[in-house]
Amino acid sequence: ATLAKKYSDDKSSAKMGGDFGWLTAKLPSGFYAFENAMYTLKKGEVSELLRTPLGWHIIKVMDKRHARGKIKVAHILKRTDKANPTIAKKEIDRIYAELANGADFADLAAKNSDDDKTAKKGGELAPFGIKVYEGSFEEASFALATNGDYSRPIKTKIGYHIIKRIEKIGLEDYPQFEAKSLASLKKDSRYETQKERVVEEIKLNARYKLNKNTFDNFVKKQTPEIYTYKWKVTNITDDVLFTYGGKKEYMLSDFTTYLRSNTRMRLRYDKKDPIAESVEKMLNEYVKETTLKYEQSNLEKRHPEYKSLMREYEEGILLFEASKQEVWDKASKDTLGLYLYYEENKTDYMWLPRADVAKYTVETESAKKAKDVYKCAKKKNDKKLLNKFNKKDTILTSEIVKIERASKAQSGMEWIEGARSEFSYDEKNGLATFKKILKIYQPTIKTLEESRGFVIADYQDQLEKEWVKRLNTKYDVKLNKDVVNQLKK
Template sequence: MNFRLIPISVCLLILFGFTAPLHAQKAMEDPVLFSIGKDNVRVSEFEYVYEKSNGADADYSAESINEFLELYKKFKLKVADARSRGMENNEQLEAELAQYRNQLADKYLSDDAMLDRLTKELYNRMKWDIDVSHILRMLPPGTPKEVKEAALEKLKEAADALASGVDFSAVAKKYSQDRSVSSNGGHLGYRRAKLPDGFYELETAIYNTAAGEMTYPVYSTLGVHLIKVHGRRPDPGTIEVAHILIRHPNPGEKDTSRQAIERIYEMLQAGGDFNKIAQQYSEDKNNRRQNGYLGKFKTGTYAPAFEDAAFSIPEDGAVSPPVETEFGWHIIKRISLDTLKDYEDEKRFLEEKIRSDDRYQLAQQAFLNRIKKEENFRKMDVSNEELLDVLTKKVFVMNWEVPQEYENRPLFQIRDSIYDLENFINYLAANLDARYQRSVVRDPASEVGHILDQYIDHEMMVFEKAHLEEKYPEFREIMREYREGIMLFEISKEKIWDRAGQDTSGLRSYFDKNRSDFHTAQNIYYNEFIVNTTNSRVLDKVEKLIRKKTPEKVLKKLNKAAEVVTYQSKKVSEGEFQDHFGTGQIKLADHEIYKKANSAAGITIFGQVQRIEPGEPLEFEDARGAVMSDYQKYLEDQWISELQKKYDIKLNESVLRSIIKS
């Protein structure tokens, strides 16, 4: 078999629609609603799929429940047939299910409350831009302790100098190891959340420091920072721009570039075409052929002067006065400006950002703390020093050899499962990254304890992931639905789609027996009346007149004082008529009336069918697509009929009555 995610997903969506909340069970019992052979369908499963399929229309009425019950029985018959053919137990299906389960499990393996807090925190930060400067001392991975201490001492010296009134730029140039400090004096300009992965602590410090204040030490993946906040402003959004650049020839000829950009600005002010001028004069070779197009960006992307000028442009299509940066002189054209949407509109996008960021570890740690309580986690009284005696200090190097003799001891317990020293050693042997250190370990016992904590977290996640179906009914239902969806796809492919595609004689025979069903579109002849009102009382009067009078008499009756109604005789295809009036199948009765209101225009359109002209019969090749579709439906109906005879369906009527609410 060849399982593919896209058609399976489509198959599921067609059958059941989009997701909706899982219906809460009203009691501990979960009775069987119906069974097909040995397969039971319980109330919880039926209610879950019923609500998921019907959404807001899931009213539990007798009509709605019975209609869906018939559909679901047919679905479960197909699944039972697939299961009887061994489609449930094969390596490809299990591999795809495992992949899907891993993806689905992620949303259940973090703390929802913490994730929600982080999402709202990020959204609120994104409303503001922070003007910030920093001094950075680099701390590469594995930096020795004495180097870290020296870095902190340098930041303290910098802080003392700033406190005494020394200019920040001068202090930054003396102490900062940021490569850009020589050109910007440590001034980063306006920055906006979210900062890149590994900079959450820095982002938090930037947003929590008051204007005019400084904070240190603040750590990031680069090292340790001292930051000073100069101010904040409402975030202007994401801007899309183009520019014209005139570069500085050399330090002594800046006037030349300034004069050139001023002449270009005068050309634009006189009505010159920005695109043509950019192509002709801009010295930015990367984009001048694209009319100077730079794309979209947020604050913190380009030089502060450039960004300030761009975000000051009042409207789309307008241009800025000349602005100077280290690259030369620019004229900027605003193309578009997008601002932050409402929280609910941004929420899903922000959650995805957080899941790929270091701050997500906070949500995971909160989750681990919660499940440790739920699963009665207990850590045994084994000291770090005792562990180190067994593992030896060589555990931190690549060529560590697993101890051959040791007293196996329990280390911790999750629910009823005991994890011992042997489990821990096997984990270390299989996970070089967990123990291998690129720097000298100065406190081996403490580091062993740290690695044990990592192992505990790992096993907690493995344990929780293995018990998701048990703890979360919705997870269990989604996995069952996905498994059965794959089986449905494969059995339908075999019994319907492939068969219809390969059975040319059967397809032709079906066409010959049902030739009258295949013809070109019918033509609809109708009278169209456009009434200049949406008033229901007036429209009732108009409709009665249309039914009783000829079009000429209708116009004469209604247009005495002013033109209230216009009339036109039309001929359109059946599809065009349906699109125009939003109808289903058109009735064949003469003078049937259809109505469509346009409140914005203040009019109502009546369409009175005069006659329907049948379409022309189609030959087999011309009708092949429609024949294929109808033949597949025919094969499906035959298959369902066979399954209903093959399998014994038992319905619990009393349980069904208990589900129905009206």
């Protein structure tokens, strides 16, 4: 604390011995080293030197706690008048007393709060987390235990507040947090840091080696023109620039082609920077790109499980394409073959016993009249029933549908012509509904159009069996029983 007060350039925290308050991830881009240290260090431990866009830091972890999430509160504010600071305190105490006697918080905020932006909204603030408001305000807000609780008057730099908790917003579920954070993380410096770490690991495993003489000779021939779009490659010997594993070679001409096709990258560099330093950075970018490509091309060699996965994927695509040509497309496009298959097997596609069913709806406020309709439906056919009860007003409607025996639609009715479902009347809405079996049909063969989906599926099964049979005839399949037995274990 003494050293922070004496040497820190952060004047706001230096006054408090370097105390920066509570922090939580994620910190702004460029502060990954700072963030990583504050989570890695234990309570009381001091970091080594850390570099951020602001400069160099040494941090000490004073304490740790669980993340607080966010909270939504309302507040009543009485601003302090420097000329007479006691007035605000008296006013806030008066308002607190009214609250204690049962007054409505929102009404008091509207009438008394000096926060013009929130007063008309009952004092409500937008949800906030840590380090948004002054520490005393934040602590008092998060200390409220349940929704509806309010604090005693608390003091901040601008005046006195009474705070009411509206809602505690917990931490997001990890999948939600991950989905929301991925896009921003890819734009953050930590993404590049991790990428560079991966690249260095790949280079080490791939035995990356730079031909320094070739590179140095190339750099010596460069002029400030390399920072412009006019730059051209002249007077170079096309030697090997770097290698991977002593086998994969990248020539100097590969690098110069990269530089020519990335003019915008070259233009970004400051002409005042030393040419050797800038070209080395350009080389690093090129090496990073080629390293990742080299790793991709060698994934199957370095990772057997990936090789197996890719083989499974490739074979799956081949099987899909072969099945598509030999079975699926043929079944849907071979109309003659489909028709012949249906004709040979059409007794497999039978309708179950079916019936025409009338679904009646009666709209009337008279339960007795609705009951009369239901009784008459026992003897009268559909047409006569509609004519009888729709002479003045249309109170009865019907819809004829086909149902299968033992289906859910038959529920509550015997399987005989004239059978009715139970009567149901909704007194509140003046509606009665019931069903009646008009005519029963015996099982019949479905037409090809009525059974097309089932016929195609069965035709595909037959085509697949015939295809597999042809393959077995053409290729001699031998089973390695030892391997099979190993799989059983």
